[in-house]
Amino acid sequence: MKKVWITSLVRDKDLVSKILSTIKKYGLKGDGHFWVDDLQHMAWLSPKENIIAPETNLWVIMGAEKDIEKDSVRYGLSLLALSVQAKRGHGFHIMWISPEKEIPQKSLPTPLRGAEMLTASSASLGAKMVARANTPPPAIDMEYRLDVHANPGLGVWIEVGPARGHKWKGAMVGANGGEIDAHGVGSAGELPRKAVLEYPMQGLKLELGNDQYTAWAVQNFLTEDLSYYIRIKDIPKGILFGPYSEEKGAEVHVIRF
The missing domain is CATH 3.40.50.2300 (Response regulator)
Known part of the structure; x- marks a missing residue:
């Protein structure tokens, strides 16, 4: 039923x-x-x-x-x-x-x-x-993967990465409000216990319209089997994320809470 x-x-x-x-x-x-x-x-x-x-x-x-x-x-x-x-x-x-x-x-x-x-x-x-x-949900293809991992001991972690058939040369996640205080790279679907981060960056300042974001990033090469994880404290108003890029006008995905 x-x-x-x-x-x-x-x-x-x-x-x-x-x-x-x-x-x-x-x-x-x-x-x-x-x-x-x-x-x-x-x-x-x-x-x-x-x-x-x-x-x-x-x-x-x-x-x-x-x-x-x-x-x-x-x-x-x-x-x-x-x-x-x-x-x-x-x-x-x-x-x-x-x-x-x-x-x-x-x-x-x-x-x-x-x-x-x-x-x-x-x-x-x-x-x-x-x-x-009684209707099967339609299949909607996305360019990215996005998930949440949380428990009272580890906090709230956001997982991002490329969808099947896509690859990212690095990754970035920014928060509008709240505070990012940890990050890592590891297998998709599972918080990494240890991680080797390539050129990790913290405290990047970004603007999107009237919103201000503070971002963390890495330059690890990501596939559909590898993800970037960041931990967020407090209550952000939103996040943006996507492949890492040093170019202005780089494409990002935005989630407003």
């Missing part, structure tokens, strides 16, 4: 029960949790295994615009979304349900801006949920 996982930012048991009843009515299995805003203990990690489970085909997030005003909530949701997309692909079905007024898609963190936006009172809600849950 196809499964729908609900992440509710709204502490409204009646509303969540109503959505779960709709899911059941359409022959789907529903489960979920209420969001816990606790970055220190990495509470955002708790639902990850349920969302990336093979039987889960749709992730529903419930919340109003006021529920994503706090930086800690936006950052936690972003880290969870990036972790899910790294395992299930960028085409994985995500639906955002607002309790009343539909919120602007552009107000969401970058990793969630592909979500389908609906309200809890939408007449087509049930039909759309069953359609998404």
